[in-house]
Amino acid sequence: MSKKVQISRTITFITGNQHKVKEARGILNNLGISLEHADIGYPEIQGNLEDVARYGAQHVARRLGKPVIVEDAGLFIKPLKWFPGTYSSYVQETLGNKGILKLMSDIEDRYAEFRSVVGFCTPKTEPEVFLGTVRGRIGYREKGKHGFAYDPLFIPEGYDKSFGELDREEKNRFSHRRKSLEKFALWYKDQE
Numbered sequence: 001m002s003k004k005v006q007i008s009r010t011i012t013f014i015t016g017n018q019h020k021v022k023e024a025r026g027i028l029n030n031l032g033i034s035l036e037h038a039d040i041g042y043p044e045i046q047g048n049l050e051d052v053a054r055y056g057a058q059h060v061a062r063r064l065g066k067p068v069i070v071e072d073a074g075l076f077i078k079p080l081k082w083f084p085g086t087y088s089s090y091v092q093e094t095l096g097n098k099g100i101l102k103l104m105s106d107i108e109d110r111y112a113e114f115r116s117v118v119g120f121c122t123p124k125t126e127p128e129v130f131l132g133t134v135r136g137r138i139g140y141r142e143k144g145k146h147g148f149a150y151d152p153l154f155i156p157e158g159y160d161k162s163f164g165e166l167d168r169e170e171k172n173r174f175s176h177r178r179k180s181l182e183k184f185a186l187w188y189k190d191q192e
C-alpha cells in the first residue's frame with residue numbers, strides 16, 4: 001500500500017506554551033514519536049478549535065517545509081453557554097480563574113469540559129484534525145499547584161481532585177490533550 005503522508009519519527013510542535021510541550025512530549029514519546037518545539041506563532045483565524053488547528057497547521061507546514069502539529073484548546077463551561085470556549089486565552093489573561101469563579105458563584109450546575117484539537121499537516125498534504133475531550137466540573141475555589149492556566153479550577157469526572165492537584169503523568173493519562181494526541185498518533189502510525 002502506498003504511503004498517504006511522508007512518515008517521520010520526529011514532528012515539530014508549534015506552540016508558545018511550554019506546559020503544552022512538556023505534556024505532549026510525555027504523551028507522544030510513549031507512543032514512539034519524538035517532538036521538536038518551535039515557538040514561531042501562526043495566524044489564529046476566527047472559528048472553532050478545528051478551524052484554528054486546520055488553518056494553523058497548514059500555514060506553518062508550508063512555511064517551514066516540514067511536518068508539524070499545532071494544538072488549539074479551551075475550557076467549555078455548560079451553564080455559561082460554553083464560555084470561555086474559543087475565547088479561553090483572552091479570558092485567562094483578563095478575567096483569570098478568579099473571574100470565572102465569580103461568574104459562577106450563584107450557579108449550581110458546574111459541568112464543564114476541556115477540549116483539545118490537534119492539527120497535523122505536511123508541506124504537501126491537506127491538514128488533518130483530531131479532537132480530545134475530558135468531562136468534569138468547575139470547583140468552588142482554585143486547588144493545586146500543578147499544571148497551568150485553568151487546571152486548578154477543573155475537577156475531572158470521577159475525581160475529587162482538580163487537574164491542578166494531579167502531577168503531569170497523572171493528568172496525561174486521560175486529559176483532553178492525551179486523547180487528541182493519541183488519536184493523532186494512531187492515525188499517523190497507520191500511514192506507514
Ligand code: ITT
Pocket residue numbers: 014015016017020071072073074075088089090092093114147148149150151177
Ligand atoms: P498556543 O501557542 O499553543 O496557542 P495557548 O496557551 O495560547 O498556546 P490555547 O489557545 O490552546 O493555548 O489555549 C487557550 C487557553 O486555555 C490558554 O489560556 C491556555 O493556557 C488554556 N489551556 C489550554 N490547555 C489547558 C490545560 O490543559 N489546562 C489548563 N488550561 C489550559
